Amino acid sequence: MIRVGELSIPTLxxxxxxxxKILVRLDINSPIEPKSGKLLDDSRIKAxxxxxxxxxxxxxxxxxxxxxxxxxxxxxxxLEEHSKVLSRYLGQEVEFVEDVMGPYALNRIRELRSGEVxxxxxxxxxxxxxxxxxxxQHARSFLVNRLSKVVNSFVNDAFATAHRSQPSLxxxxxxxxxSAGRLxxxxxxxxxxxxxxxxxxxxxxxxxxxxxxSIRIIENLSKRRxxxxxxxxxxxxxxxxxxxxxxxxxxxxxxxERHGILxxxxxxxxxxxxxAPVEVPVxxxxxxxxxxxxxxxxxxxxxxxxxxxxxxxxxSSFIRDAGLTVLRGPMGVIEDxxxxxxxxxxxxxxxxxxxxxxxxxxxxxxxIGEAQLDPAKVHVSTGGGALLLFLAGESLPAxxxxxxxxxx
Ligand SMILES: Nc1ncnc2c1ncn2[C@@H]1O[C@H](COP(=O)(O)OP(=O)(O)O)[C@@H](O)[C@H]1O
Ligand SMILES: O=C(OP(=O)(O)O)[C@H](O)COP(=O)(O)O
Numbered sequence: 001m002i003r004v005g006e007l008s009i010p011t012l013x014x015x016x017x018x019x020x021k022i023l024v025r026l027d028i029n030s031p032i033e034p035k036s037g038k039l040l041d042d043s044r045i046k047a048x049x050x051x052x053x054x055x056x057x058x059x060x061x062x063x064x065x066x067x068x069x070x071x072x073x074x075x076x077x078x079l080e081e082h083s084k085v086l087s088r089y090l091g092q093e094v095e096f097v098e099d100v101m102g103p104y105a106l107n108r109i110r111e112l113r114s115g116e117v118x119x120x121x122x123x124x125x126x127x128x129x130x131x132x133x134x135x136x137q138h139a140r141s142f143l144v145n146r147l148s149k150v151v152n153s154f155v156n157d158a159f160a161t162a163h164r165s166q167p168s169l170x171x172x173x174x175x176x177x178x179s180a181g182r183l184x185x186x187x188x189x190x191x192x193x194x195x196x197x198x199x200x201x202x203x204x205x206x207x208x209x210x211x212x213x214s215i216r217i218i219e220n221l222s223k224r225r226x227x228x229x230x231x232x233x234x235x236x237x238x239x240x241x242x243x244x245x246x247x248x249x250x251x252x253x254x255x256x257e258r259h260g261i262l263x264x265x266x267x268x269x270x271x272x273x274x275x276a277p278v279e280v281p282v283x284x285x286x287x288x289x290x291x292x293x294x295x296x297x298x299x300x301x302x303x304x305x306x307x308x309x310x311x312x313x314x315x316s317s318f319i320r321d322a323g324l325t326v327l328r329g330p331m332g333v334i335e336d337x338x339x340x341x342x343x344x345x346x347x348x349x350x351x352x353x354x355x356x357x358x359x360x361x362x363x364x365x366x367x368i369g370e371a372q373l374d375p376a377k378v379h380v381s382t383g384g385g386a387l388l389l390f391l392a393g394e395s396l397p398a399x400x401x402x403x404x405x406x407x408x
Pocket of ligand 2: 029069070161386
């Protein structure tokens with residue numbers, strides 16, 4: 001059992017996983033090259049290997065389930081390439097089943113033999129998966145109903161999606177014996193230990209594109225007075241700059257509008273008025289007619305793609321003195337090599353700092369690459385939003401569902 005506050009969450013040690021058919025919820029949502037649809041990083045895939053190996057060695061047959069991206073976004077792709085990467089790491093075939101809960105998938109699951117592993121397609125192809133609702137409601141969804149009838153138990157190893165109350169994360173524990181996987185266990189135990197409120201100053205480096213999540217995180221951090229400084233980058237910084245009355249130019253406003261995040265400006269204003277210690281970049285690397293140029297935040301004419309060198313310097317100086325630095329979400333469009341510098345230089349400053357470092361989220365951990373890090377100094381979390389909400393003291397629906405779930 002893992003204990004988190006009031007919750008007791010069963011692990012692989014608490015259930016009998018021998019010669020069973022097990023549905024395993026992974027989070028292998030990874031950065032994708034927008035034009036080719038190719039995987040740019042496989043850190044999240046690798047992180048699940050210990051759970052999968054352990055279950056296979058005990059003679060179980062595995063049905064793997066994950067999402068990738070969100071419908072409408074360029075990283076919303078199928079999971080065939082992911083299944084090949086998994087096959088390589090596991091050293092055995094992971095058969096890709098181009099279906100989620102239709103007759104093809106259900107028949108293939110019924111036929112599964114001990115030790116076999118199949119990967120279903122992107123669970124967000126199922127419209128129900130896009131709804132957030134309580135576990136009891138999701139337990140009645142088509143997805144949970146159909147899949148729970150053809151497997152014996154459920155393992156949730158998707159820490160990075162533990163903050164979503166979607167059917168594949170909270171529905172199964174209501175109806176079949178369920179436990180956390182080893183990655184979920186490792187993440188939750190490590191983070192619960194690490195976050196010692198005595199450590200200070202605490203610096204949060206927040207970027208990326210999930211602005212709604214990030215504002216919710218900042219509201220939480222601020223309410224609980226957990227952050228000494230919040231250094232922003234990515235689209236998040238742009239929303240806060242508008243909230244502070246700065247002018248980003250027409251094109252950048254249109255991009256924010258297209259992402260549906262311009263409407264978050266009033267909420268960002270409220271966060272600032274409540275006294276959240278939010279800093280915004282003083283300069284940027286922008287793209288203008290195919291060229292990369294550096295511009296001050298007071299005079300922006302190109303499309304913002306990364307924070308600029310002066311911002312890197314100022315942010316790095318705060319990070320170097322931090323007792324704890326948490327980095328989540330890149331500072332720029334890291335899929336383009338020309339706009340990785342902001343993220344990689346702040347990561348470097350954190351690794352050179354005197355304090356402890358937590359790096360989270362699919363894009364930010366891809367910036368680490370193959371670098372070997374000292375586990376006594378750095379925790380690399382597969383979670384981004386889940387990590388930050390957990391650190392800010394929010395209860396994560398997937399953990400709650402596991403702790404309430406039916407026991408074997
Ligand atoms: N200035 C920017 N303009 C457009 N997209 C950006 C910008 N900065 C960062 N991004 C995008 O944010 C995305 C990553 O954000 P997010 O999913 O929130 O991070 P993570 O997966 O690490 O939690 C990347 O695809 C990146 O291109
Ligand atoms: O990448 C994820 O979260 P993150 O960007 O907060 O790290 C998870 O896969 C959750 O994806 P979602 O934010 O589309 O629900």
